[in-house]
Amino acid sequence: MIVRDSEFFISEIFRSIQGEGNYAGINSLFIRFQFCQLTCNWCDSKYTWYEKSGSFKLYSKKELIDLIENNPCKHIIFTGGEPSLYRLDLLYNKNKKFHVETNGNIIPILPLDITLADGTHINRQAMNEKIIEQFNWVVSPKLKNAYQEIDETSLCFWASRSYAIFKFIIRDIEDLDEIEYWQKKCSIAIDKIYVGIEGISLHSQLRPEIVDAIIAKGYHFSPRLHIMLWGNKRGK
Numbered sequence: 001m002i003v004r005d006s007e008f009f010i011s012e013i014f015r016s017i018q019g020e021g022n023y024a025g026i027n028s029l030f031i032r033f034q035f036c037q038l039t040c041n042w043c044d045s046k047y048t049w050y051e052k053s054g055s056f057k058l059y060s061k062k063e064l065i066d067l068i069e070n071n072p073c074k075h076i077i078f079t080g081g082e083p084s085l086y087r088l089d090l091l092y093n094k095n096k097k098f099h100v101e102t103n104g105n106i107i108p109i110l111p112l113d114i115t116l117a118d119g120t121h122i123n124r125q126a127m128n129e130k131i132i133e134q135f136n137w138v139v140s141p142k143l144k145n146a147y148q149e150i151d152e153t154s155l156c157f158w159a160s161r162s163y164a165i166f167k168f169i170i171r172d173i174e175d176l177d178e179i180e181y182w183q184k185k186c187s188i189a190i191d192k193i194y195v196g197i198e199g200i201s202l203h204s205q206l207r208p209e210i211v212d213a214i215i216a217k218g219y220h221f222s223p224r225l226h227i228m229l230w231g232n233k234r235g236k
């Protein structure tokens, strides 16, 4: 299968609150894109990984633009999977506020030509930075606890962009050292770093000793409100 510009494979569309990051609590429309180039071991949306791993629907550019235009939500959250596999700049609407949840291993202003693990081929042109700099990019680099490798060039690109903030997910206090390593390596501004706790239950999120350590490092704590309210329920 080949994914081209102007084609958008969508896993699901739903309304909820933004659970995490610098807009936590905001009433939003979520558009979840199919496919991801990573395979994080604790991924809660593995159904987006492969062509055969879940149901999804093909939208044309016009169909998706119309859907966004006609939805009452002001905040539109592109999530996944990995949304930056697609030409998100083509979906811009000046009356909406767009947010992108990305793993940060892709530079959107460069063309992309990759083949995913299931043979799906992504071939997209560079996004227009004048447009995507108006999006709130929530860059969530996956640490060793997800058994993934951070791409240094990509992370340093994001660190240089005013329109990106960073959301790291940790399992233990020791993971904060890895965040600090990357923060220094790419000169990420400390006040752009949000740290959340991995887990899919309310209990997993209530770890004050971890939040104390996050505070001591000078980072923001990111709640994961959807997990606290609904657990790992799809469409929330």
Ligand code: SF4
Residues within 6 Å of the ligand: 036, 037, 038, 039, 040, 042, 043, 044, 045, 046, 048, 080, 081, 082, 103, 142
């Ligand atoms: S980057 Fe996100 S969608 Fe992709 S495998 Fe990791 S957690 Fe899942």
